[in-house]
Amino acid sequence: MDGNDTSAGKCPVMHGGSTSSKTSVTKFWPNALNLDILHQHDSKTNPLAGFDYRSAVKGLDVDALKADLRALMNDSQDWWPADWGSYVGMFARVAWHAAGSYRNTDGRGGSGTGNQRFAPLNSWPDNVNTDKGRRLLWPIKKKYGNKISWADLIVLSGTIAYEVAGLKTFGFAFGREDIWHPEKDIYWGDEMEWLAPSDTRYDDVADATSLSNPLAAVQMGLIYVNPEGVNGKPDPARTALMMRETFARMGMDDEETVALTAGGHTIGKAHGNGSAANLSADPEAADIDAQGMGWMNTKGRGIGRDTVVSGIEGAWTTNPTRWDNEFFTLLFKYDWALARSPAGAQQWEPVNIAEEDKPVDVEDASIRYNPIMTDADMALKVDPIYRAISERFMNDFDAFSDAFARAWFKLTHRDMGPKSRYIGPDAPQEELLWQDPVPAGNASYDVAAVKAKIAASGLSVADMVATAWDSARTFRGSDFRGGANGARIRLAPQKDWAANEPARLAAVLAVLEPIAAATGASIADVIVLAGNVGIEQAAKAAGHEVTVPFAPGRGDASQEQTDVAGQAVLEPQADGFRNFEKQAFTVTPEEMLLDRAQLLGLTAAEMTVLVGGLRVLGTNHGGSDKGVFTERKGALSNDFFVNLTDMAYKWEPTGRNSYNITDRKTGAVKWTASRVDLVFGSNSVLRAYSEVYAQDDNAGKFVADFVAAWTKVMNADRYDLKA
Incomplete structure (x- = not known):
């Protein structure tokens, strides 16, 4: 090879942004909608695909693990010696800094996924030398293997550190499942330098x-x-x-x-x-x-x-x-x-x-x-x-010790969700308000009879589906909060949120609550079941007979079991699924849609089919017609995708988040749309999904996929179904 050949040694592979090249193909289109956040938990990255950690950890020898951790606290290593011969400070800090990244605004961060192992958290300036703590834990992780996740081990090490120091801790729960790649799409700030002012x-x-x-x-x-x-x-x-x-x-x-x-x-x-x-x-x-x-x-x-x-x-x-x-x-x-x-x-x-x-x-x-x-x-x-x-x-040292023990437990368990997700012998039994407690529900009523009463209630498809969606959409997979279980949509503060259309919501609840009282079903179940009834009716109107899966057993929370201030962070500021924006934001509506879809645990394809279905069902906030690309509103058809991809129309902006869809021949306005609607035709990945659902042979697939995605959202917080 000629020594002047400048191609010598060049790698033929296009590297991503986290590799040595520091570039990505997306650098050419920095304003393009990046769907990567919906692929964060792609099973392709998981070396333990199919492994059920929450079942495996139940077989862990907890006493032996805790004994090994106690021994480690005073077993100083030459390569990283312990201060005063004790690692209690080291492991308290490792656990603190894992849990301390949690934020209740969107539930992201925290110690629930073992994300401290990956960038950017593994290299934050504030996390200097937490890498040494994880290496000190490695022999224990190696010994107990798949029965203990890194996420659980890191938090437990800090808790044991405090016990070794002399604190009576409040308890500890297992059940945190590890992720296997960086959560690089979490927004940690716009700064391009560490510790910027x-x-x-x-x-x-x-x-x-x-x-x-x-x-x-x-x-x-x-x-x-x-x-x-x-x-x-x-x-x-x-x-x-x-x-x-x-x-x-x-x-x-x-x-x-x-x-x-x-x-x-x-x-x-x-x-x-x-x-x-x-x-x-x-x-x-x-x-x-x-x-x-x-x-x-x-x-x-x-x-x-x-x-x-x-x-x-x-x-x-x-x-x-x-x-x-x-x-x-x-x-x-x-x-x-x-x-x-x-x-x-x-x-x-x-x-x-x-x-x-x-x-x-x-x-x-x-x-x-x-x-x-x-x-x-x-x-x-x-x-x-x-x-x-x-x-x-x-x-009052005892008061301090109790306050810290409880606050430490909250810090390290805040992103685990309700107490029903706790595993292990040291999980405390006390019910805490920040855990969003929900009483056990009744699952032994006649579901068919409830459905019949709902169907005869006179409620519209849009009202039934929108109310169920609003109840369930608060779920956050980031910290397992929110969701339909508990029916908190009928309590303060949720009943008064602008996103929930309080007047419309009150009217719908006035119909559904007597049905719950008369049948023994929880209001939470009846709300979800009403959404299912609406979908079944809409599918039939489009020529498809479907039965939407339903699992009874949700409970109804009381106002006393509801932390009003704590619930406030769950309020939707935007919901692209219902074409809702509380106000204009610096980020685009479609970016807000991705954020909500990711918190709901949806894939890009599931997000696509849900938006298309909810549009034709007429569930837009305030009854808006934006994106309702159909002549048969209320029928669960694939019309949204058929008309979005039809080149008989063109698209013209009329405002910040407003567009006209006009007939190319006559110039007449056929429909109106938002940015969220049009992104499913403009973004190359989303358009590929839209074209699938627009095909003549996929009308049935559209309905089946919509029902599956809908059921996933309705059951997102049903941990009893996943035990």
Whole structure:
């Protein structure tokens, strides 16, 4: 080969964005609708396809696993030695940082999938050296194999760490299933650099509540707030405001925020005894010989007392391997002044501290150092609300321990969904409001009799189908919240949501609730069953006899079992399935559709068939005719796709989200449409699906696929059917 041949050594394969080329074919069309978010859990990536983890974990020897974890806590490894001979701080942090990425705005993040193993989370600046914790856990994961997921093991390791330190924990539940590839399509922010200033994600950085939705962390690469202060400028009062908002977006109130902050810093230490400039690349960017680990110190020992993580250096308490009340004792006993760590990070250190109150060196007990506080720690002393809670905890250690144990359980189980999904001997029996409890339902009534009453009720197909859809569409596969079970659509706050058309909803419920009362069925069941009846009627009107699958047994939640504030995050701001937008957003309606479809667990094909079917059934919000491409509204036909792909028409914009569909010959307006409607003809992938359903030989397939996708949504929260 000629040495001047510039093609030498070039790989013939087009690489994706996460490989060394850093490019993707999509770079040429950056504004094209990217459907990848609907393929996040493609079974093709799963090396255990067909394996049922939730069944396998029930055969786990829990006592043996916990014994091995307890032994690990004090079994220091030479390659990564434990501070003071104990890993309790290490594993508390690994679990905290796995769970702490959760945000209640869309339920994404959190510890429920083992996503800390993959980019970007495995390489976030805030997660420095969590890779070492997972490597320390590997021998245990290897031993117990498929009976313990990484997601469960990571959280359990943190819980056991607190038990070894002396805390009586609230409990632990197994049941988290691992994913097998990066969730690269989760929106973590627009920034193109780690730790970019907070200003980039706030409308006004002085107003903590202006943090852009659905984000919860204040900067790219952090799980909550900057430990050095807002944009790295120490000011505990301002940091307190950021904490209140970001912890609220993690589903935590003020007491839980104080408990988690203090409890998280009661054990372990921060590491910054050296320059961060000496660290190697993060795991995702490290050279191949690093074998998936990053942040290795390129100068000096880089372990033990010379470890660098956050840049802040020091322990918060005198005895950092023991669960005690020293965090609050030291915080209020001393005045604190700003100082610099050896790495140059800003931290707070006590003034004139007694020698016996200083923690000892992690390797040499004859050496003592000042304890430290972050700006977030100081916020607990400066903010009047946080201070009152902190003083109460300082004077009542049992109250603090109980509050932390409960908050830790919530932090690490918030994205597991209802208590019915908990597995294992240590799952607590107490019913907690944040678990969205639903009483057991009745499954022994005459379903056929209920269907007959619904069919004779006079309700329209559109009203029956729309109400069932609205009840079920709140489901989020991200944290297993929402859904039709519980019939919370009839309770505050859901009954008053604009997306649910309160007046229409009240009228429909007034018809369905007496049917439930008369037959022994739950209202939740009757709502879903009414949707099924509507679909069966619509299919018959289109010439297809179908029976929509139905499984009775949903329960009805009470208003007292409903956390009104907690439910507020489930409110649909947009629902492309019903052509609804509460307001104009910076992202397009079709992008909002993808977000909802992904949370519902739908594939791109399922999303397509549902939109086409719901349009011809006339279920648009407010009765809008946008996208109703049919002359026989109320019949479950494939007309939406037939007419969308018919070249007899052309498409003309008339507003931000409004289009006319006109006859090419006469110029007459035939239909109107939204962007969501037209994307099924414009996007190449969605058009391919649309063409399948528009074919003359696929009218029956369209109905069958619609029924299957509909049933999937209606049963998304029926964990009793999946046990």
